[in-house]
Amino acid sequence: MRRAVGEGMLTLGGAVLLVLTLVMLNDRVREKLTSVVDTRHPASSVAALSSSAGEIVAIVSAAARQQSIDHAPLVIFSLTATVLVLFMLRT
Numbered sequence: 001m002r003r004a005v006g007e008g009m010l011t012l013g014g015a016v017l018l019v020l021t022l023v024m025l026n027d028r029v030r031e032k033l034t035s036v037v038d039t040r041h042p043a044s045s046v047a048a049l050s051s052s053a054g055e056i057v058a059i060v061s062a063a064a065r066q067q068s069i070d071h072a073p074l075v076i077f078s079l080t081a082t083v084l085v086l087f088m089l090r091t
Helices: 002-025 027-036 042-051 053-070 072-090
Strands: none
Touching: 002 027, 002 053, 027 053, 053 072
16 A cells, blocks of 8 residues: 555656646746636636646647657657666566
8 A cells, every 4th residue: 555655656746747847848838837827816726727627738748749759869768768667677
């Protein structure tokens, strides 16, 4: 149980890190998240977040796809390194 919680936290941390990186690199993602997260009206922010979650996912996936196309060699290197690390941890 303890290991599952730790792995879940690592997965969640990786997803948050990915979104934060996309926010730093892509203007569309940054604009969308700042429009959704409004500190002046927290109740309306929650309602806007739940209603536009699909739109946020679409923008983040489009930004991730564009960034991976722009930086294809780095993506290939990262995927290869991830696979090798997984094999090393498994054995």
